[in-house]
Amino acid sequence: MxxxxxxxxxxxxxxxxxxxxxxxxxxxxxxxxxxxxxxxxxxxxxxxxxxxxxxxxxxxxxxxxxxxxxxxxxxxxxxxxxxxxxxxxxxxxxxxxxxxAYLTGNAERVETPDIRDIPGTARIEAQKDIGADVAMAEVQRYLRKKMWTVLSVGPTGLTAVKNRYSPLGFILFHLSFFLCLMGGLLVSYTRFSGNLVLTEGQELTTELKHFRLINREPKLIKQVPLLGLELSSVKPVYERNIAVDLSVNMKIKHEGGAEAVTLGTNKPVNKGSMSILPQNIGVSPLFLLSDMYGKELGGGYFVLNILKGGQEDSFEIPGFPYKFYVRFYPDYAVEDGRDISRSLELRDPVVFLTVQKSGGNVYEGRVRPGQTVFFDGLGMRYGDTRYWVDFLIVREYGNMPLFIGFGVGVAGLLMRLVFFQKEVVFNIEKEGGRMLIFYNGRSEYYKHSFKEELEKIGRDILLTLEQDQGPIGGKA
Structure with missing residues (x-):
C-alpha cells in the first residue's frame, strides 16, 4: 500500500x-x-x-x-x-x-581538468607574463562590471552567474495563482450591488433602506461603508436627440470630510471599496398640493420616468384619494395638432397632467412651470424640474490581491523568460610558462546567442589582459 x-x-x-x-x-x-x-x-x-x-x-x-x-x-x-x-x-x-538560485549550499567550483573535458570549453592564452592571481582579479573585475555575480572563487578558478535569482520566478508565478484565487473569492463573497436614486439638491446616505434596488447581497461583510451622497448638478449632452455624454457633479461625505467629484458616462468614482457610477437619468418635477386658501398640504419632487417625450408615469400624495398621471415634454411644441418635444433638453418644459379619483378623471390639461391648476377645491402647482440620477453602487473587496497577483505573475514570467539565468566557469593555469584561461558556460534559453556572448566575454577578457592583443589558440 x-x-x-x-x-x-x-x-x-x-x-x-x-x-x-x-x-x-x-x-x-x-x-x-x-x-x-x-x-x-x-x-x-x-x-x-x-x-x-x-x-x-x-x-x-x-x-x-x-x-x-x-x-x-x-x-x-x-x-x-x-x-x-x-x-x-x-x-x-x-x-x-x-x-x-544558489541560496542553499555553495556554488560548484569546476577544476581545470573538468573544464577541459566538457564539450564547448574554449581556451585563451595570454602573451604577457602575469600571475594567476592577477589574471583571476581581472576576470572578476570584468564580470562584476558586466553585472555578473561571482559566486565561488578558488586558487585557480571561479564560478559566476547572471540573473542569479531568476529561478525564484517559478515560485512567484505560482504564488500569483493563490493571490488571484484569494482575490477572486473575496470579490465573489463580498460583492454588493445596488441602485440608489438622487434628485439634484438631494442628499442621502448609503444605508440599505435608501436603495431603490438591491441587485446582489454579499455573503460576507454585509455592512456597506456609510457614505453621504449629495447630488449637486446634472448636465446631459445631446446630439440629434441622442445622449452622447453626461456630467454629474456631486459631493461625497465620509468620516467628517466632503469631496466634490465629477462622474460621467463610464466614468465611475471610487471611494475605498465603493464604486459609484451614474447609470440612468430622468426628471423630477416639483408638484405642490394646496387648499383653496393656498395652504400647502403636500407634495415635493417626484422621481418619474418621463424624460423621453410622451412617456407617462404616475405618483400619489399620501392622505389624498388622487392618482396623478404625468406626461412630460422637455422642449414643448405642437405639430399637426399633436404635442411633441423638439429635443430632450429642458428648454420649454410642459407637463400634461391627468388627475384621477376613483377611476375617473377630475382634471386633465397642460401645465407650465409656475402655473397652478384647480380641482375639487384643491390646487396643484407645478414648480420647477430637476434631474434625477440612478446610481449603480458596487462594494467589493479583493481587487488589491487580484492586482498584486497579476503583477507578481508578470514579474515571475519576466524573471524566468526574459531575465533567465546564465552561468560561466573559468579556470586559470600556467603551462610551460604560458597563462591559459579555460572557460565554459550555460544558459537556460537561447543557446546559440549565449555561445556568441561567451565568445565575446573571452575576447574582452583577453583584451583586458593583453592590452588589445588578439587571442591565441581556440577550442581546447
Missing amino acids: LFSLKKFYVFFKSARMTVIIISVMMVLFLAGLFVPQKTFFGSRAKYDEWRFASPNFSAVVEYFKLNEIYISPVTVAALSVFFIHLIVVVLNRVPVMLRK
Whole structure:
C-alpha cells in the first residue's frame, strides 16, 4: 500500500497530471458556453419552460448544477484538485529553485581538468607574463562590471552567474495563482450591488433602506461603508436627440470630510471599496398640493420616468384619494395638432397632467412651470424640474490581491523568460610558462546567442589582459 501511495504521489505531481486537470477545467468552462446558465433567463417562467422542453437533459444539468457552472460542485472540486496539485508541485520544486538560485549550499567550483573535458570549453592564452592571481582579479573585475555575480572563487578558478535569482520566478508565478484565487473569492463573497436614486439638491446616505434596488447581497461583510451622497448638478449632452455624454457633479461625505467629484458616462468614482457610477437619468418635477386658501398640504419632487417625450408615469400624495398621471415634454411644441418635444433638453418644459379619483378623471390639461391648476377645491402647482440620477453602487473587496497577483505573475514570467539565468566557469593555469584561461558556460534559453556572448566575454577578457592583443589558440 505504501508503494501504491508513493506511486500515486509521483503521478499526482507530474506534468501529465497538470495537463489532465487543466483539460478537465477547460471542458467545464466550455460547457458553460453551451449549457444554458440561470443568469441568461429573464424570468423564472422562461427557465421552467426550458426545463419542461428538455426534462432529461435539464435534470442532469440541475443535479450537477452545470447551469451555474462557476459555483458547480464539479467545478469547485476541479479547482480544489488544481490548487492542491499546485501546492504539491511548488513545495516539491522550491528546494530545487533555491539551489538553482544558489541560496542553499555553495556554488560548484569546476577544476581545470573538468573544464577541459566538457564539450564547448574554449581556451585563451595570454602573451604577457602575469600571475594567476592577477589574471583571476581581472576576470572578476570584468564580470562584476558586466553585472555578473561571482559566486565561488578558488586558487585557480571561479564560478559566476547572471540573473542569479531568476529561478525564484517559478515560485512567484505560482504564488500569483493563490493571490488571484484569494482575490477572486473575496470579490465573489463580498460583492454588493445596488441602485440608489438622487434628485439634484438631494442628499442621502448609503444605508440599505435608501436603495431603490438591491441587485446582489454579499455573503460576507454585509455592512456597506456609510457614505453621504449629495447630488449637486446634472448636465446631459445631446446630439440629434441622442445622449452622447453626461456630467454629474456631486459631493461625497465620509468620516467628517466632503469631496466634490465629477462622474460621467463610464466614468465611475471610487471611494475605498465603493464604486459609484451614474447609470440612468430622468426628471423630477416639483408638484405642490394646496387648499383653496393656498395652504400647502403636500407634495415635493417626484422621481418619474418621463424624460423621453410622451412617456407617462404616475405618483400619489399620501392622505389624498388622487392618482396623478404625468406626461412630460422637455422642449414643448405642437405639430399637426399633436404635442411633441423638439429635443430632450429642458428648454420649454410642459407637463400634461391627468388627475384621477376613483377611476375617473377630475382634471386633465397642460401645465407650465409656475402655473397652478384647480380641482375639487384643491390646487396643484407645478414648480420647477430637476434631474434625477440612478446610481449603480458596487462594494467589493479583493481587487488589491487580484492586482498584486497579476503583477507578481508578470514579474515571475519576466524573471524566468526574459531575465533567465546564465552561468560561466573559468579556470586559470600556467603551462610551460604560458597563462591559459579555460572557460565554459550555460544558459537556460537561447543557446546559440549565449555561445556568441561567451565568445565575446573571452575576447574582452583577453583584451583586458593583453592590452588589445588578439587571442591565441581556440577550442581546447
